[in-house]
Amino acid sequence: MSLPIAELVPSHIRSFEAYVPSRPDPELMRVYKVDHLHRLNNNENALGPPPAAQRVIDGFEPPRSAIYPSGDCFFLRQALGERFGMDPERFLVGNGSCEVIASVIKAFCEKGDNIITADKTFAVYEWVAEFSGFEARLIPLLDYAFDPEAMLAAMDGRTKILFVCNPNNPTGTWWNRQTMERFLARVDGRAIVVLDEAYREYVDDPDFPDGMELMERHRNVVVFRTFSKMYALAGLRVGYVCGQKDVIDYIRRTHIVYSVNGLGQLAARAALGDDAEHILATRSMVARAREIILPAFRELELPYVSGAGNFVMVKTPASDSLIYRQLMRRGIMVRTMTGFRFPNWIRVSLVQEPAMRDFLAGFREVVTQVREDAEGEEA
Amino acid sequence: MHSENRLILELPPDVAFLPAATATAENAAEVFGLDRSGALKLSLAVEEFFAYLCRFAGREEPLRLTLSQGGTFVRVAFRFRAGEVSLRALNFAASVDLDEESGSLGDELGLLLASRTTDRCSLESSGSGVYVLQAEVDRNYPEAEPLRTPQTLCPPIRVPRTEDEPLHAGLLQHAALLAAGHYPVRSCPNSFFRPARFADMVAAGQYQALLAQDGADKPAGLLCWRNSGPRAVVFSGPYIFDDSADQALGQEAARLLVERFLSMVARTEALCAFSERPTPDVPKGWFERLGSLTLRNEAGAESAGKPQAALFRHLREDVGGAVWAHADLEPFLTRQYDRLAFSRDILRVEPTRTSRLPQHSLLATSLDRRRGLAILRPLLDGQDFAANLAAHVQALREEDVDNAPDILLHLDLSEPWQAALFPTLTACGFQPRLILPHAGASDLLVCQHVPADS
Numbered sequence: 001m002s003l004p005i006a007e008l009v010p011s012h013i014r015s016f017e018a019y020v021p022s023r024p025d026p027e028l029m030r031v032y033k034v035d036h037l038h039r040l041n042n043n044e045n046a047l048g049p050p051p052a053a054q055r056v057i058d059g060f061e062p063p064r065s066a067i068y069p070s071g072d073c074f075f076l077r078q079a080l081g082e083r084f085g086m087d088p089e090r091f092l093v094g095n096g097s098c099e100v101i102a103s104v105i106k107a108f109c110e111k112g113d114n115i116i117t118a119d120k121t122f123a124v125y126e127w128v129a130e131f132s133g134f135e136a137r138l139i140p141l142l143d144y145a146f147d148p149e150a151m152l153a154a155m156d157g158r159t160k161i162l163f164v165c166n167p168n169n170p171t172g173t174w175w176n177r178q179t180m181e182r183f184l185a186r187v188d189g190r191a192i193v194v195l196d197e198a199y200r201e202y203v204d205d206p207d208f209p210d211g212m213e214l215m216e217r218h219r220n221v222v223v224f225r226t227f228s229k230m231y232a233l234a235g236l237r238v239g240y241v242c243g244q245k246d247v248i249d250y251i252r253r254t255h256i257v258y259s260v261n262g263l264g265q266l267a268a269r270a271a272l273g274d275d276a277e278h279i280l281a282t283r284s285m286v287a288r289a290r291e292i293i294l295p296a297f298r299e300l301e302l303p304y305v306s307g308a309g310n311f312v313m314v315k316t317p318a319s320d321s322l323i324y325r326q327l328m329r330r331g332i333m334v335r336t337m338t339g340f341r342f343p344n345w346i347r348v349s350l351v352q353e354p355a356m357r358d359f360l361a362g363f364r365e366v367v368t369q370v371r372e373d374a375e376g377e378e379a
Numbered sequence: 380m381h382s383e384n385r386l387i388l389e390l391p392p393d394v395a396f397l398p399a400a401t402a403t404a405e406n407a408a409e410v411f412g413l414d415r416s417g418a419l420k421l422s423l424a425v426e427e428f429f430a431y432l433c434r435f436a437g438r439e440e441p442l443r444l445t446l447s448q449g450g451t452f453v454r455v456a457f458r459f460r461a462g463e464v465s466l467r468a469l470n471f472a473a474s475v476d477l478d479e480e481s482g483s484l485g486d487e488l489g490l491l492l493a494s495r496t497t498d499r500c501s502l503e504s505s506g507s508g509v510y511v512l513q514a515e516v517d518r519n520y521p522e523a524e525p526l527r528t529p530q531t532l533c534p535p536i537r538v539p540r541t542e543d544e545p546l547h548a549g550l551l552q553h554a555a556l557l558a559a560g561h562y563p564v565r566s567c568p569n570s571f572f573r574p575a576r577f578a579d580m581v582a583a584g585q586y587q588a589l590l591a592q593d594g595a596d597k598p599a600g601l602l603c604w605r606n607s608g609p610r611a612v613v614f615s616g617p618y619i620f621d622d623s624a625d626q627a628l629g630q631e632a633a634r635l636l637v638e639r640f641l642s643m644v645a646r647t648e649a650l651c652a653f654s655e656r657p658t659p660d661v662p663k664g665w666f667e668r669l670g671s672l673t674l675r676n677e678a679g680a681e682s683a684g685k686p687q688a689a690l691f692r693h694l695r696e697d698v699g700g701a702v703w704a705h706a707d708l709e710p711f712l713t714r715q716y717d718r719l720a721f722s723r724d725i726l727r728v729e730p731t732r733t734s735r736l737p738q739h740s741l742l743a744t745s746l747d748r749r750r751g752l753a754i755l756r757p758l759l760d761g762q763d764f765a766a767n768l769a770a771h772v773q774a775l776r777e778e779d780v781d782n783a784p785d786i787l788l789h790l791d792l793s794e795p796w797q798a799a800l801f802p803t804l805t806a807c808g809f810q811p812r813l814i815l816p817h818a819g820a821s822d823l824l825v826c827q828h829v830p831a832d833s
Contacts, residue, residue, distance in 0.1 A: 023698045031699035031722040123646070321693030322667050325720040336696050343641040344665060374663065 012133040022333075034331040038355045041335040043169070043199075043311045045232035046351035047282055052274030053233065053267040060263050069262035073240075076260075079269045080240065084212050090245050092252055093268075095259040097198060097226045097239030101163075102128045104222065104241065106254035108160040108192055109134045116154050117163035118146050120171070120341045122196065125163040144305050145173035148183040155191065162187065165196045166211075167203060170340055170347045172307020180209040184218045192247070195223050198239075199309040201230035201279055202286065208308075212242065219244045222251075227264075229310070230282060231271040236264035286310045289350035296360050300367055310350045313337065318370040320346050326369070330362035384411065384448035389441040392433045392459075400429045400444055404455060408516070411448035417516045420496045421453055424514040427493035428457050432512075436461045449515065450583020451576050452498065456513040501743055502758050520576035525560035526553075529622035532593040536600075536628055538635045539592065542643075546590055548578040554590055554598040558618035565674060565687075565750045566656050568603070568615050572749065589639055591619075591632035600632035600660075602640050610650040610817045614640065619660045633660045641665075645694050650817045653691040655825075666690035667719065670813030672827055674752075674785055689813050689825075697721060702822050703728045703798035711811045712824075721816060728795045730802070733762050740764040742771055746784065755788040760796045765803045772807060772828055786828035787812075793821030 006014060022028065025037050039046075048054065070076075073093035081088035094100040105115065105128050117125045119138035129136040137159075139150045146164055155162070164183075167174040175183065180195075187193055195211040211223035222243035228234035238260055241251060271278075290306060297304045297314050306312040316323045320336040323346055327334055337345035348359065386407050390396045404425035408418035425444070432442055436459035443458040494500045497514040539546075552574035559571040568586075570577035580586045581603070591600035599621065604614035617636045621629025644652060653669065654661075671686035699722035704712050709725055716723050740761030745754045753775045761767070776783040788809055790797045801811075809826040816822050 020695065020698075022696065028698070033722075119642075126646075318664050319667055319692040321695070321697060322720065324693075324696050325722070328722075329720055336693075338641060338645045338692075338694050341642040341645055343638065343645065377668065 010133065013131060028328065028333070029331075032325075032328040032331075034329065036331045038332045038351075038358055040349040040351065040355065040359060041333045041347075042234070043229060043309065043347075043349045044234050045230060045282055045310065046349075046355065047232060047278070047285060049232040049267060050271045050274040050278035053231070053271035056266045056270040057263065060266070064262060067262065068258060069260060069265055071257040073260050073265050076238075076240075076265045076269045076272075079272050080242070083272055084242070086212075086242070087245060090248050091240050091242050092248050092255055093238065093240045093260050093265075094255065095239075095261075096228060096237040097196070097224045097241075098124050098128075099256070099259060100224060100239055100241040100251075101125060101194075102132075103251050103255040104161065104192065104194060105129055105132055105134065107251045113158045113160045114156070115161045115163060116151050116159055116191075118151075118165070118168070121146070121163075121165045122169045122198075123340070125194075125196075141168075141171065141173075143173075144168075144171040144307075146175065148175070148179060148186075152183070152186050155187075159191045161192045161194060163194045163196060165198075166209070167199045167308035169199065169309065170311065170313050170335075170337060170342070171305050172199075172309045172311065172313075173305075174203065174208060174308055176207045177209045180214065184214065184221065187218075187220065189218070189220045191220065193218070193221050195221060197223055198226045198229055200225065201275075202283065202310055203308045204283065205308075215243055219247070222247055227268045227271060230279060231268065231275065233264065233267055233271060236261065236267055238264045238268040282310070285352060286350045288353060289356045292353060292356045293348065293350070293360065296364070300364065302367070311347050312350065313342065313345050313347045315345050316370075317367055317374070318344070320344050322370065323363075323366055326366040327359075327362050330358075330365070332359050332362050334359075386446045388444045388446075390429075390444060392436050392438055392442050394430060394433045397426060397429055397433075401426045403444070404446060407446040408453050411446070411453045412518055413453050413516060414519060417453070417518065421455055421514070421516045424493040424497045424516070425455050427490060428455070428512060428514070431490055432457055432459050450585050451520075451570075451579045452515045452517045454513055454515045456511050458509065458511045460508050461510060499745075502741060518576075518579075520573040520579075522572055523552075523556055523574050525572070526556040527560040530557070530597065530620045531623050532597065532599050532621050532628040532632070534594050534628060536591055536593055536631045536635060538589055538632075538639045541587075541589060546581065546588060548575075548582065550590060550592075550598060551578045551581055551588060551601075554601040554618070554620075557598055557620045558601055558616070561620060562618055562658060565752065566615070566658050567618075569747060569749060587643070589636050589643075591617075591636050593628065593632075599628065600636050602636040604640065604644070604652070606649070607653075607815075608817070608819050608823075610648065611815070612644050612647075612649045612652045613818070614652055614654045615656060616658055617660050618658060629660070630662070634662045637662055637665050641692075641694070647694075649694055651691060651693045653689065653815055653818065655687075655689045655815075657688065657690045661690060666692045669719070669815065670715070670825075672785070672787070672812055672825070689815070691816060693816075699723065700817075700821060701726055702792035703795040704792065705730070705798055705801040707805065708798070708801045708811060708824070712814070715814050719814075719816075721814075723822070726795075728798045731760060731796055731799050736760055736762045736764075738762050740767045742767060744771065744775075746775065746778070748778070748784070751779075751782060751784045753784045753786045755786065757788075757790070757797055757800060760800070764800065765807065768803065768807050776830075783830075788826045788828070789815075789819070790824040790826065791819035791821065792824055793819060 029037055077088040077091045080091045101124050114135035114137050115129045116137045118141050120141050126136040137154045139147055197211050215221040222241055224241050226239040302314050304314040324336045335347040401422045405418050405422040408421040440460050445456040447454045498517045499515045501513050503511045555571040555574040555577045559567050581588045586603045586605050588603040593599045601618045602616035604612045607613040617633045619629040619633050669689040669691045671688045674687045701724040704725050741759040743756040743758050775786055792798055804826055809828050812827045813825050814822050
């Protein structure tokens with residue numbers, strides 16, 4: 001008698017629910033019967049990549065697709081080493097930072113170990129730990145920010161990694177230099193501390209702690225960065241981890257080679273060399289979008305959380321999924337926050353003015369409608 | 380083969396193995412916690428099912444008998460292959476015609492007996508001639524008197540994390556009895572009146588529950604939920620135990636319960652949460668109104684005849700979907716989906732040719748006498764569907780002539796054959812009332828029977 005397939009599957013996989021990504025835009029447009037879609041759901045940089053990266057992408061000759069990429073992103077790591085004044089061997093590049101999250105967890109955790117992160121943050125740390133069979137200790141946010149004291153209190157002898165999303169997605173809160181230094185001092189090298197700085201290029205506050213600098217004093221610190229956000233190469237999936245050489249050597253043992261495509265490597269390298277004006281232009285676009293959107297939220301008397309990064313979170317007067325569906329009918333895609341454990345909040349990416357104005361027009365209509373419906377039900 | 384709470388036996392479809400099947404069932408039932416009487420009921424069901432299937436199931440494969448412990452019940456399931464199977468005796472409205480000259484009399488009498496002695500029977504079809512016939516026998520639990528003592532809460536209100544520590548069974552039972560005493564019968568799961576059963580259901584994972592407690596650790600509120608199909612959770616509550624004038628702490632408990640509930644189900648396989656019996660304490664702005672049912676029959680309740688809203692919310696972004704619909708149902712669906720801003724492709728279904736159908740249909744009936752509510756679900760189509768449905772309505776109305784139960788019927792719109800039944804339902808007095816998104820394999824349509832005399 002053959003075994004049911006489920007009997008072959010470890011219990012932590014059986015109980016894990018696979019993430020279901022959004023459908024492709026054309027399918028969503030068909031389903032919601034709209035002829036356009038403003039993508040305000042994934043914190044993409046609507047300006048597109050820096051000009052040098054765009055030129056690389058334009059000039060990529062199709063026959064090059066037949067050639068394997070550099071298996072360890074040789075030239076891109078050299079460029080990163082040059083940018084940060086470090087040995088290129090201290091960088092490991094992955095297919096987006098999600099891949100390097102998995103590599104770090106595989107490198108340091110074994111049966112019975114745990115990781116610590118926040119309950120309301122980028123979900124991939126928690127997911128990778130759980131489907132790998134490790135406990136994810138989720139610490140509630142404190143005033144929308146990571147709670148250093150509670151994270152420290154949750155540590156035990158089996159804690160291997162603490163993930164700090166700085167700035168945090170989706171709240172945009174961040175630890176300043178002092179908070180970070182105190183935290184690292186108290187961790188005292190007992191576990192790896194991952195600083196996920198996916199949105200760090202959006203912060204220009206001098207009090208924002210630089211992970212690249214911190215790891216020189218705290219050898220247990222590793223830093224994640226990505227080309228998906230500020231550098232607008234999300235479609236090519238390039239992210240990286242940087243740490244002390246011995247730490248990276250261990251992570252490399254669990255890391256898949258050849259996972260980063262050739263065009264992505266070329267475009268990321270070009271983007272890195274042409275980012276100064278791009279970063280200023282993007283920050284300016286985000287600031288302008290914030291100027292447009294926040295007064296409207298205040299006028300609608302809706303609480304919002306607006307920190308660092310190219311997004312804001314706003315509390316909705318009805319189910320976030322209802323607001324999503326109503327906005328989709330108007331060609332506007334936002335991110336519902338129930339899955340981030342913020343039910344009745346949506347996250348909105350900050351992009352160019354016309355799209356923000358379209359969003360606000362639709363959002364006002366929807367909020368007015370749900371408020372009228374609620375009044376009607378009460379009456 | 381076995382696991383801690385499950386036992387699987389494969390037997391040739393031969394009555395010579397009947398003693399092996401019944402002895403195994405009786406033994407497993409006792410090991411899994413049924414008393415002597417319950418074990419005999421289960422053993423009887425196995426005997427009748429096995430004998431029946433030996434005659435009618437395909438002979439090319441063994442019969443797979445699975446006995447499992449479900450916390451508060453023991454389940455027997457037979458998996459078998461058959462081209463066409465008549466299980467009409469499992470219908471709630473079934474009766475055996477003693478004058479019938481068919482040779483199946485004895486067979487159906489056995490099935491009828493099995494379906495009446497167990498607490499629940501169901502049949503699932505995989506669509507390729509493979510069926511799973513199941514019966515469940517509940518463990519016995521004592522009934523307890525609901526608690527109506529007025530409660531005043533003291534701050535602060537908190538909802539302990541059940542991920543860290545399971546809820547204490549005594550506290551759960553206390554809260555269930557408070558809910559049973561503070562809310563109409565129809566708002567409460569039946570198990571609230573047998574609180575030890577409720578606590579065991581929570582311990583076994585049949586229900587999940589959250590408890591709010593006040594500053595003195597008294598129960599301040601309760602919310603519970605269970606899966607409904609693979610992609611939905613159905614919740615009951617929140618039940619709030621605050622008899623103070625302003626109920627500020629009660630409202631706080633309700634908000635905390637709902638927030639924690641949504642946080643807990645948000646990263647599970649569930650796509651949505653809904654409730655067909657929400658309490659008035661559901662905080663505003665968290666759920667959408669799907670529609671309402673007119674509940675005529677709340678025995679002894681003041682709210683009799685009042686529309687009962689059904690509430691819903693997605694837990695993820697809706698990516699659309701497809702449902703089957705008969706032309707007569709399409710306007711209702713279009714109106715509802717548009718009002719709710721659901722994106723659905725409505726696929727037109729043609730009526731099934733009667734000549735292609737098996738002779739007998741099968742309906743699952745869930746009758747809750749305490750709440751005065753019956754829910755029908757079509758399991759198998761058949762040439763006699765219209766007559767069978769009418770017989771069910773009649774039988775249910777005769778259950779209690781003075782206080783007949785409200786009758787709902789759930790149609791799974793992922794099944795074209797079920798969607799094609801719609802004209803038959805309307806002819807029998809059913810009206811479409813609301814859609815439960817993702818509550819079945821796809822959306823469920825809830826129809827309510829409206830008696831001609833109402």
